[in-house]
Amino acid sequence: MSADRSNLVRRLWSSVEFKLILAWMLVVAFTTLVDQGHTYWKNPATSAELIVRNTVLLGFFALGSAVIIISGGIDLSSGSVIAMSATVFGAILMVAAPAEFRSGNIPTWAVLVAIAGTLLTGVAVGTMHAWLITCVGLPPFIATLATLVGLRSFSRGLTLTLTNKAQIDFTNEALRSTLKDVTNITIVFVIFAAAVWFLMSRTVIGRHLHAMGGNEQAARLSGIRTDRLKWLAYVLGAVSASMVGIIYFADSASAKPDNLAVGYELHAIAAAVIGGCSLQGGLGTIPGTLLGCLFLRTVIDAVNKIVGIGADVYQGMIVGIVVVLAVTFSQRVGKVQRYYFVNSIGRSAIPILGLVGGLSFMLFFSTKPWYAPSYALAVGLGVVALLTLRSVLESRWQRAA
Amino acid sequence: MRSVLRVGIGMVLLVTLGLSLGCEPANQAEKSAASRAASGGRLSRIVLLNNTDSPFWDAARAGISKAVADLHLADKGYTAGMDSNDGTEQGQIDRLRQYGTQDDIVAVIISPLSATNAAIADELKKLKAKGVIIGCFDSDLESQGQSVREFYVGTNNARGGEVLGTAAKHIRPDGGEYVQFVGTDSQQNALERMNGFTRAAGDKFVQKDRKLDEADRGRARDNVRDVIDRYSDLSMLVGIWSYNAPAIVDVVKERNLRSRFAIVTFDAEELAIQQMGEGLIDAMVVQNPFGMGYESVRYAFAKATGDQETVKQMFPNMGQPGGDILDTGLKVVVPAQDSPLKKEMFDSFGTGVEFLTFDAFKDWLKKYNLTSS
Secondary structure, eight states, X not given: OHHHHHHHHHHHHTOHHHXXXXXXXXXXXXXXXXXXXXXXXXXXXXXXXXXHHHHHHHHHHHHHHHHHHHTTOOOOOHHHHHHHHHHHHHHHHHHHSHHHHHHTOOOHHHHHHHHHHHHHHHHHHHHHHHHHHHTSOOOHHHHHHHHHHHHHHHHHHHHHHHHSSSOEXXXXXXXXXXXXXXXXXXXHHHHHHHHHHHHHHHSHHHHHHHHHHHOHHHHHHTTOOHHHHHHHHHHHHHHHHHHHHHHHXXXXXXXXXXXTTTTHHHHHHHHHHHTTOOTTSSOOOHHHHHHHHHHHHHHHHHHHHHHOTTHHHHHHHHHHHHHHHXXXXXXXXXXXXXXXXXXXXXXXXXXXXXXXXHHHHHHHHTTSTTOOHHHHXXXXXXXXXXXXXXXXXXXXXXXXX | OHHHHHHHHHHHHHHHHHHHHHTOOTTSOOOOHHHHHHTTTSOEEEEEEOSBOOTHHHHHHHHHXXXXXXXXXXXXXXXXXXXXXXXXXXXXXXXXXXXXXXXXXXXXXXXXXXXXXXXHXXXXXXXXXXXOEEEEESSOOOGGGGGTOSEEEXXXXXXXXXXXXXXXXXXXXXXXXXXXXXXXXXSHHHHHHHHHHHHHHOTTXXXXXXXXXXXXXXXXXXXXXXXXXXXXXXXXXXXXXXXXXXXXXXXXXXXXXXXXOEEEEESOOHHHHHHHHTTOOSEEEEOOHHHHHHHHHHHHHHHHHTOHHHHHHHOTTTTSTTTTEXXXXXXEEESSTTSSOOGGGXXXXXXXXXXXXXHHHHHHHHHTTOSOO
């Protein structure tokens, strides 16, 4: 009985999902305590709604990215596909029912045509990626880098041609409310996520995608049709981004392709990696990616709550640190011992981390009445001392091993 | 055991990081023990949200800090500060949504990136319904959306454009071809300034283009290069947003074409000030972002604390058409006394427009410890 319990604890502890849930709870609890407005405690419903909305919007295309990453590829074009899809959706509405689009009373058939057209655009983009990678022979990084810049430019041209302006405005209040409603998008997302989970975990195709990501050549030699699998992965990635494009068009009441969703692909990749996907391919789960999205969006929300005014200044730095910590500590599976500070590269990182510690201290506290430069120096030296101690211990562990 | 230790260390690091943030970053207003007591342990916040970060906003930040100190906000349990948007409409929408979850925010004063964006107006409406004071500064909502906000503090942009157009008309009395450079034409301030310029410059001037750079400074320079190459008879370059001035001057200097172009611009970034000192800009129409920051906080604080006297003093005609607008004024800055522009040319604009030589303008900056405006 005791051995069973021990095994269960060990299994849970080795699971990325379990550690992410713990980390997420820690962030929520910590934010509830430290946020001076205690927003999570006082306004749990509105706070939860905001986090759910942001998680769902990221989740759509992060799931698409996760499938591509698991299959051994990478997609850098999600943000541009979102921008293009928003533009295409608006453009189809304008062309299909011009008078109604202007008057703000768009018929249902036009909306359905626009949604179908936008999703088909996603299929086309995914097919184009698959063609560039499998037939032309471009590495996925290069193929999707080309569409990262190309699709945004195409969308700008389309907008300019149609409207003679830099953006397409969307003023239909009722349709906007329906398309961006948090309940509606959450329901669609749950269905989408369940379908992707089923595909990846309960079907032969999902197993083949994992196998292809782990070793493409071995998968091909064992009879798996890798080209078709790649097509499926990239189409799924692009269509998931297209769905987000439609929602963003409604949410921001405009399609402004030059700056809509710039850099979002990195959020998707970060969420997938936090959730346990390996950029080498073959590893990763859909629940892990979902938890990665939830964790990432909650950390961003927490920074806004805790820092308050000026959060934008510190957000990138904190999210970067937390992502590194989350990936480092959540993905330690098995008994593989990793040594951080035993070789020359590791040891040379010690003074750099000390400098980062001291400078961060200075950034956050330099206007406090009690602050003195010597404190920042002490913090920097303290970090160096601790990490040097760790380095000495690691050397001993390595020798003992 | 070691893995538990590692996770423990990771969590301690996370907590330390959070604690360091919980102690407030450097640019937030200081708290006093009295204010904590007055506000039950936390300060109520007046938040100003800009459109995209730029040196133009540094002066507004200085105005906010001055208002926080002058009006003793902390003593009554308040603080104020500016958040920077990422230059996208979605960025402003996300931030407004974030404010909606936080009870300690009593006022949101925004420089809307798009005057017509329905989603921004929607989020402002939701905040208003929660009892948050809503205002605009620097740029206003379009007339239909103005019912959402309580007040506008900033430049009368249409008049600003006319002042710049008047300057252009007197610098080149024979007229000529010109191009206006701006970030986006969807923002109200940009539209009003450009239209105001065209109106005041008159029939002798021909607008060849309006070049948009989407607040990308690299593109702003490329736009100048492009029009110089494309329009051989071009004789005037007009900068509408603050960073357009240095972009225009840099390219004109690089091509050694100063004698061909008259350069008139809005705002005074640090580099633009230096360039005017070198005689590379003929006229600058300078807004008062310091005043925008200061007066926005002043009004929101007065409204939040029930100081009706200040509210009435700032907006004596509130409720009447145009009574909800506080004009922070303009300065026409010329390089030296020998400029073709003279004070009397701008008298018709009234007391809201001040005429200064470059040296007098520098003295004004020094007085408020500013490096840009």
